[in-house]
Structures are given as structure tokens and as C-alpha cells.
Amino acid sequence: MSVTLTVDPKKYALLANRIVVKAIETEEEYDHIVPAVEQLIDKGEDRLSPEESALLETMAVLVQACDDRHHFLPPVAPNEVLAYLMETSGRTAKDLLTQVRHGHGQKLPKTF
Numbered sequence: 244m245s246v247t248l249t250v251d252p253k254k255y256a257l258l259a260n261r262i263v264v265k266a267i268e269t270e271e272e273y274d275h276i277v278p279a280v281e282q283l284i285d286k287g288e289d290r291l292s293p294e295e296s297a298l299l300e301t302m303a304v305l306v307q308a309c310d311d312r313h314h315f316l317p318p319v320a321p322n323e324v325l326a327y328l329m330e331t332s333g334r335t336a337k338d339l340l341t342q343v344r345h346g347h348g349q350k351l352p353k354t355f
Contacts, residue, residue, distance in 0.1 A: 255294040264301055267309040276302055 262279045263272070283291060283299040291299065329339065 250293050250297045254292070255297060258294050258298050259301075262302070264298070264305070267305055273306070273309055276306060280306060 262276060267273050267276060280299065280302045283295055283302075286295070288296070325339075329335065
């Protein structure tokens with residue numbers, strides 16, 4: 244969030260008491276907190292109270308930390324990502340070159 248919000252500690256505590264706000268250690272805790280995050284997201288950022296915004300941000304940090312610990316994605320070289328995307332979408336290098344040429348209005352050297 245880019246705006247500093249004034250949070251009422253009592254209102255925040257009432258919201259936070261609905262869900263245990265702590266480091267996520269089990270799949271059950273994860274499965275409990277994610278719907279709460281989604282519910283606040285679905286409400287819409289402009290419709291959240293300052294306390295809801297603060298709670299959402301806190302829960303999102305906890306979910307992200309859990310994901311980072313348990314769902315680690317190893318670094319992948321950009322060319323491997325591109326090859327995977329091309330393969331799964333049925334595209335060829337020729338398709339890619341056509342897209343690049345038309346997308347930027349420039350022609351690439353034929354040796355590329």
C-alpha cells in the first residue's frame with residue numbers, strides 16, 4: 244500500500260481475532276488463512292477499512308513467507324522459460340521471430 248493508514252487497535256484486534264495471525268506452520272493453517280485473504284481481496288481495496296487493509300497486508304506477508312519456505316521454485320534460465328512457453332503453446336522459433344518483428348516494427352537480421 245502506498246498510503247499510510249491510521250489503524251484503530253481495538254478494531255484491528257477484533258478482526259485479527261477471527262483468524263489466528265501468526266506464522267503459518269501447517270497446511271491446515273494455510274488452508275484457513277488463504278480464504279480469509281481472498282475474501283478481503285474480493286471485497287476490493289477501495290472498500291476496505293484501514294484495519295482490514297492492515298490485516299490483509301499482514302496475512303499476505305504470512306502467506307508469501309509460507310509459500311517461499313514450502314513451495315520454493317529454483318531459478319530457471321530465461322531461455323529455458325522461453326523454450327517451455329513455446330513448447331506448451333505449440334509455437335516455434337519462426338512464430339516467435341514473426342511476433343518480434345511485427346510487435347516492434349523492426350526486422351531482425353536473418354542470421355538471428
